[in-house]
Amino acid sequence: MVENNKEILRKANEAVTSGDNEGFLAFCTDDTVWTFVGEQTLTGKEAVRQYMLKEYIEPPKFKVDHLIGDGDFVSAVGEISLKDKNGKTAHYSYCDVWKFRDGKMAGLKAFVIKAD
Template sequence: MNEFEKFLREINRAFSEGDTQYLLENVTDDFCWFIVGEKTVSGKTEFSEALEQMRQLPPMKIEIDNIIMEGNSASVEGKVTGKNKNGQKKHFGFCDLYRVTNPAAPKISEMTSFVIDLSKHKLYKESC
């Protein structure tokens, strides 16, 4: 496992544990997060506010299935299990696309997240 992959795994650990300090230390000041179909988060200040909102939810478990890296870009694909504000168990599939300043000493400059609610599908309803 190279340093870039370790970094991506650590970013996902930070998301799952609500480690906002680590996340904020590892994005650029002009960081942009596109959450497809939902919203765009622009800059470190907005990112900090979005992370604070996420901390209001119960912790989530992130399972990484695939990481693909090429140059200063990467994709991370997997599943998230967590609970919503009503305490209902939820399952999501995700694919996050990252652009970093330098794979050898990465800081995330851009992130695009595709998220699908798998809880609506029969397979996941039966296992919840």
């Protein structure tokens, strides 16, 4: 199960980095909850869709250093680069803790720190 969840996350990330937000969202449950620690919480797939439309002006670039799985959880540790509305690229270090349910991503707890 853990390896399957890791593969699901890899495929979901491949979709989003290729600009396929809907392909990414297909890997999420309808009631997914994303918590960006110290920032905001998104509840439901539609809230995540709106977030992606706003924040992913260009597809993000990920560098995943580690995928660590335990039961229904997969943690991803790495770096992400995003362009802002002014076209400037910002770099972040992150640790995402994903919760899986029935083969889909049901929750995210994200710790993100600006690296620049």
